[in-house]
Amino acid sequence: MQLAGLQFNQLRLVDALARSGNLSEAAAQIGVTQPAASHALARLRRQVEDPIFVRTSDGMRPTPYGSRLASSVREALVTLRSGFDRALFEPATSKRTFNVFMTGVGQMLFLPRLLERLSLDAPGVTLRVRHVPAKAPHLMLESGEVDLAIGAFTTLIAGCRQKRLFRERYVCVVRHDHPAFKDGMNVEAFHRVPHALAEPTGYVEDLLDRWLSRQKVRRIVKLHVPYFLALPHLIARSDLLAFMSNRVAEAYAEILPLKVMQPPTKLPTYDSKLFWHERFHRDPANRWLRELFVDLFSE
DNA sequence: ACTTGCAGCGACGCGGAATA
DNA sequence: TATTCCGCGTCGCTGCAAGT
Numbered sequence: 001m002q003l004a005g006l007q008f009n010q011l012r013l014v015d016a017l018a019r020s021g022n023l024s025e026a027a028a029q030i031g032v033t034q035p036a037a038s039h040a041l042a043r044l045r046r047q048v049e050d051p052i053f054v055r056t057s058d059g060m061r062p063t064p065y066g067s068r069l070a071s072s073v074r075e076a077l078v079t080l081r082s083g084f085d086r087a088l089f090e091p092a093t094s095k096r097t098f099n100v101f102m103t104g105v106g107q108m109l110f111l112p113r114l115l116e117r118l119s120l121d122a123p124g125v126t127l128r129v130r131h132v133p134a135k136a137p138h139l140m141l142e143s144g145e146v147d148l149a150i151g152a153f154t155t156l157i158a159g160c161r162q163k164r165l166f167r168e169r170y171v172c173v174v175r176h177d178h179p180a181f182k183d184g185m186n187v188e189a190f191h192r193v194p195h196a197l198a199e200p201t202g203y204v205e206d207l208l209d210r211w212l213s214r215q216k217v218r219r220i221v222k223l224h225v226p227y228f229l230a231l232p233h234l235i236a237r238s239d240l241l242a243f244m245s246n247r248v249a250e251a252y253a254e255i256l257p258l259k260v261m262q263p264p265t266k267l268p269t270y271d272s273k274l275f276w277h278e279r280f281h282r283d284p285a286n287r288w289l290r291e292l293f294v295d296l297f298s299e
Numbered sequence: 300a301c302t303t304g305c306a307g308c309g310a311c312g313c314g315g316a317a318t319a
Numbered sequence: 320t321a322t323t324c325c326g327c328g329t330c331g332c333t334g335c336a337a338g339t
Contacts, residue, residue, distance in 0.1 A: 009313090023320060036314040038321060043312090055320070 010044045011073050013037055014052065018070035021059035089284035091122035098125065098289055101132045101140075101149035104229045105248050106272075110150060113296050121292075141277040147286055149275040150293060152245075160275045163290070166299040168245040170208060170267045175236050176257040185261040194222035196240040198231050208243060211268050232256055243267075272297075 009030060016026035017037075027037035045051055052066035062070055089096075102110065107129055118125055130146055132153070138160055140146040149160075152168060172190070174181050180189035212219065223240060225231055232252040235242050244252075249260045274293055280286040 034320075035316080035322085039312090039314070042321080060320085 010040050011077065013040050014044070014066075014070050014073045015077055017041070017053055017060055018062060018066075018074070021061065023053075023060055089288050091125065091288055093124065094122060094285070095124045096126070096285060097128055098148070098285075099128045099130055099146045100289075101137060101146055101151070101275075102129050103132065103151050104227060105245070106151040108229070108251065109247055109272075110293075110297065114292070117292065117296060138277070141275065142279060144277075144280065147276070147280065148289060148293070150272070152270050152272045153275065160277050161281055162276075163274045163294065163298075164271045165273060165293065165297045166247075167269050167271055168247060169269045170243045170263060171246045171249045172241055172261045172263050173232065173235055173244055173249050173252070174241050174259050174261070175238065176259045178239060178241075178259060180239070181259060181261065185264055187264040190241070190264045191218055192220075193239065193241045194220045196223035196225065196231060196234060196238070196242045197221060198228040199224055199226050208267065215265060217265055232258065 012030045013026055016029040017023060020026050020029065023037050023041070024034045027034045030037070041053065048065070048069070050065045051063055052069065053060040053062050111127075111129070114127070118127065130140075132149065132151075133140070137146070137149065141149060141160055150165075172185065174193070178193075180186075180193050223234065225234070228244075231242050231244070232249075233256065234240065236256040236258055243263070246260070249258070252258055253260050274290055276286060276290060
């Protein structure tokens with residue numbers, strides 16, 4: 001038997017006819033007219049050289065070959081349907097592990113509320129936060145190794161979809177009792193007080209550096225640290241000044257003795273976004289996680 | 300020289316209407 | 320239910336033009 005000339009509707013017809021024992025009814029079930037069903041049945045009969053179904057006093061009944069064929073076709077259709085059906089994602093029962101790209105700052109901003117929500121809505125779900133690799137992070141999103149990237153990545157991600165969560169701006173942070181800023185920000189002190197900064201990661205920090213040099217804003221940098229997370233603690237125990245995002249600064253100001261001030265010059269803003277690959281745009285699990293981020297963090 | 304895109308043409312198969 | 324006839328869409332082939 002050659003499968004090459006086989007039409008999908010012929011298989012659906014065999015299945016429908018086996019169930020109903022009536023050609024007109026089978027035709028209606030597969031959405032064709034009775035003559036069309038008859039044509040299809042006749043073609044199939046020629047192809048397999050067997051009547052498949054014969055007219056009896058009890059309706060259209062299968063031959064022994066037709067009976068076996070109908071059984072195989074039914075199994076095949078069930079397999080096909082399961083292949084075409086979109087798998088549903090059930091957060092309440094899922095044991096899935098989600099991999100996400102986040103910076104250290106991102107972890108601080110997003111994880112507390114995210115974990116709280118996960119424990120309520122998806123207690124079986126595991127989260128694995130990954131550092132963003134220097135090379136080709138988009139390939140990991142494309143392959144599905146990582147589900148989402150979340151943060152202020154300006155250069156990250158070719159070929160990915162993205163959604164803005166919120167806009168961030170820079171503020172200046174000093175210790176709460178800094179003598180040079182008793183009455184808030186002043187331009188003279190801003191230029192005189194030494195600054196601390198975290199090494200650029202290749203993302204938004206570069207944006208600030210470029211902007212300051214373009215505006216010819218002079219600052220004295222006395223401390224470079226490799227990771228941002230140490231910076232607020234150092235600022236709280238020194239006379240140094242640092243730039244950081246308003247959200248991060250406000251979060252740290254709740255747990256450290258810090259003063260948050262508007263910078264004396266206009267600075268660029270930047271967006272925190274979600275990134276995901278087109279391949280997983282319609283994936284139910286990926287969509288659920290994206291919607292969760294949007295629900296929790298979108299402005 | 301080869302590839303690519305497009306149009307024209309004929310063959311073929313599917314499905315609907317009418318009918319046996 | 321089966322058959323005949325017919326319209327219509329699809330597919331494969333061919334030739335042509337333009338681009339590489």
